[in-house]
Structures are given as C-alpha cells and as structure tokens.
Amino acid sequence: MLDKISNRLSRREMLRATGLLAGAVAASSLGLAPARAAGYPERPIKIIVPFAPAGPTDIMARILGQHLGDALGGTAVVENKPGAGGNIGIGTTAHAEPDGYTLLITSSAYVVNPGLYAKIPYDPYKDFAPIAELGTSPNVILVDPKLGVNSIADLIKRAKANPNELNYASPGIGTTPHLSGELLKIVCGIEMTHVPYSGAGPAIQAILSGTTQVACAALPPAHPHIESGALKALAVTGAHRWFDLPDVPTMIELGYKDFISDTFQGFLAPVKTPAAIVELLSNKSIEILKTPKIAEQLRNNGFEVIANGPDGMRKRIEDEVPKWREIVAKAGIKPV
Structure with a gap:
C-alpha cells in the first residue's frame, strides 16, 4: 500500500515538473518576451540614421530619441551613418545584434533603394521588425x-x-x-x-x-x-494641403490621380529583436508622438505625425517597395 502511494506521489511530482517545463518552453516559444524586456534598457540605445546630420530623418530621430530615452528611463543616442543612398546605415542595422540596443530611423530610401540598386545589404521585408510609422513630409x-x-x-x-x-x-x-x-x-x-x-x-x-x-x-x-x-x-505631393500653406494645391487636386510622393520616417529594429522590446518601443514612441507639444514641434519642422504601430509601418513597406520600383522603371533609371 505504501509502495502504491509512493509511486502515485512520484508520478504526480513528475507531472507537475513536466507541466512547469512545458510552461517554460511555451514562454520560450513566445520569445521569452517578459524576461527579455525586464530591466530594458540597461545601457544606452543607439539609433542609427543612415543620412548626414540636419536632414529630415536626423531631425526626427533627435526629437524622438531624446524623449524616448527619458520615457524608458535610459538614454538614446543618434549615430549618423550616411552613404550609398542610405544603404550603409540600413545594412549596418540589419546585421546588428537583435537585442534592442541598435535601432534604425530611416526615410523613404528604405523602400526606394530595392528598385534603385541592383544589390542592397538588406531585405526590406525580412531583415527588420517594424516598430512604428512615425511621420511624413x-x-x-x-x-x-x-x-x-x-x-x-x-x-x-x-x-x-x-x-x-x-x-x-x-x-x-x-x-x-x-x-x-x-x-x-x-x-x-x-x-x-x-x-x-x-x-x-x-x-x-x-x-x-x-x-x-x-x-x-x-x-x-x-x-x-x-x-x-x-x-x-x-x-x-502629399495627400492634402499643408496646414500653413493653404494656397498651395496638391497634385491630386490638380487632376493627377494618385500623385502622392512623400518622404516618410520609419522606426525599425533587427528582425529577431524580442517581441516585448519591440512592443515597448512602439508603445512609448506612439505616446511621445501623440503628446501635443511634441506633435506641434514636429509639425513646425515640416512633419505630419502619423504615429502608427508595427502594422502601419509593415503595410507602408509592402505598398511602397513595388510602387517605387515601378516609378524607377518608368523613369528609365537603371539600377546601379
């Protein structure tokens, strides 16, 4: 009798241990998101801008980066890596450690370059996890x-x-x-x-x-x-007139259907960055962009704030890579 009880308890303990292990495996399959996000950031976050200082992307990155560092209780620094139409900085980020400490703020070059260059150092669909669609000009x-x-x-x-x-x-x-x-x-x-x-x-x-x-x-x-x-x-060339240039029409208003050619700013991370970190960065970025004072500051610098999450950024990439590839071909520009 004692042997049977002992065996039964052993099986129960085994099942409990198995259940705990299964839970751990399930958490792992979700990217260990809670564990990996805990304590983040523990060191400065580097935001790569693939263009020279003082351009629109650099302005956006510095405004957002300052407030993002504060919101996360850490520091975010901008590093400019210009060259090859943005390919150097974008490629550098694509192959960085996916730990949430090397991120990218880029412009429309991200979606234009696949049609403009015969070979680029990144796959626009596979190498990045979208964080947020920030704004457009x-x-x-x-x-x-x-x-x-x-x-x-x-x-x-x-x-x-x-x-x-x-x-x-x-x-x-x-x-x-x-x-x-x-x-x-x-x-x-x-x-x-x-x-x-x-x-x-x-x-x-x-x-x-x-x-x-x-x-x-x-x-x-x-x-x-x-x-x-x-x-x-x-x-x-935006979808509507600019707020303080009310007398300047859009190309669409002038009868040129679908003539939208803006310069967007997007926030991305290397593709295997933990989901919880991407979600945290997305939520904080959107909160910052929707703050009236910061939205006004960006507007005064020529940006229309979009503040969409990963799905919005992903859709823009999916829509615009083929769009610009077609425009490049129609313009007779041969990939270099």
Whole structure:
C-alpha cells in the first residue's frame, strides 16, 4: 500500500515538473518576451540614421530619441551613418545584434533603394521588425519667382514651349524629391533636365542662386524660403494641403490621380529583436508622438505625425517597395 502511494506521489511530482517545463518552453516559444524586456534598457540605445546630420530623418530621430530615452528611463543616442543612398546605415542595422540596443530611423530610401540598386545589404521585408510609422513630409515643386511661372499649368506650358530650357534640382539621385520630379515629367508629358545635388541644402541653394529654375525638395528645408517669398511653391505631393500653406494645391487636386510622393520616417529594429522590446518601443514612441507639444514641434519642422504601430509601418513597406520600383522603371533609371 505504501509502495502504491509512493509511486502515485512520484508520478504526480513528475507531472507537475513536466507541466512547469512545458510552461517554460511555451514562454520560450513566445520569445521569452517578459524576461527579455525586464530591466530594458540597461545601457544606452543607439539609433542609427543612415543620412548626414540636419536632414529630415536626423531631425526626427533627435526629437524622438531624446524623449524616448527619458520615457524608458535610459538614454538614446543618434549615430549618423550616411552613404550609398542610405544603404550603409540600413545594412549596418540589419546585421546588428537583435537585442534592442541598435535601432534604425530611416526615410523613404528604405523602400526606394530595392528598385534603385541592383544589390542592397538588406531585405526590406525580412531583415527588420517594424516598430512604428512615425511621420511624413510632402515633397514640394518649386520655381524661381523670377521665372514668371505661377502654377503647374504654367510650368507645363513653359516646358513644352521650350523643351531644353528647364533644369530642376533635387537632393540626389533616387531621393523621393528626384522621383517626384521624374513622375511630374511622366504625368505632365514634359522634359526637364535633372541636376542632382548632395543633399537638400545644396539643392535649395541651387534654385535660390538661379543655377536651376525649378527644384523638387522635401518640405522642411524649403518651407522658410516659401514663407519669405524667395521661392514659389507650385504644388505639394502629399495627400492634402499643408496646414500653413493653404494656397498651395496638391497634385491630386490638380487632376493627377494618385500623385502622392512623400518622404516618410520609419522606426525599425533587427528582425529577431524580442517581441516585448519591440512592443515597448512602439508603445512609448506612439505616446511621445501623440503628446501635443511634441506633435506641434514636429509639425513646425515640416512633419505630419502619423504615429502608427508595427502594422502601419509593415503595410507602408509592402505598398511602397513595388510602387517605387515601378516609378524607377518608368523613369528609365537603371539600377546601379
């Protein structure tokens, strides 16, 4: 009798131990999320920006990074890794340790580069875990006021009457402002010569100095010159008019269906980063972006706050990689 009880107790203990082990395995299959998130961050978080300082992506990263570090009870530092149209910084992050301490804030280059380059150091679908879709800035089509062109219709008329006259500046080959210019040429049936520069600042200076008559640029660096009257904005390429440029129409309003060409800012982590850390970063980032004071600060810097979570960022990637691949092909730009 005692032997039977002893055997029964042994089996119960074995079953209990097995149950505990099964629970541990289940937690492991979920990425050990609670355990891995506990105590995070224990050291500074590095946010890689794949472009030079002072551009739109750098501005977004520094504003968000400062507040994100505070919200997490730690520190977030921005590291600029420019080069190869953003590929160097994006590739560096893709192959970093997926521990939540190396993250990426990038622009639309992330979705444009797969169509622009024959080989890139990352897979846009597989190498990253989306954290959040942060914000976007429309591009803007600019002219020198002395040109006497006051609308897109005027620009088309001028370009068709003088096919070899107009040059347009952009921040560089493959940037969304460059592709906005190429899309403009396609849908309007006009010719303009593209003059690429090494960034938004030099491109704006080119039209201010009269080196080019037209420019396509992201709104943030162009905005003060539009307000001062030094540059004339003919249209923005976002889904709606910019809040403090109410007289500047969208290309859609002008009859060019689906002409949306904005520059977004996205937040991503290497793909195997623990789910709990990704969720924590996403929730904190969205809280920060929705804070009225910070949203206003970003708006004043030319950003429309989106504040979508991982699903929103993932959908944008899925939608825009093929979209820009098609635009690059239609523009006759051969992958390099």
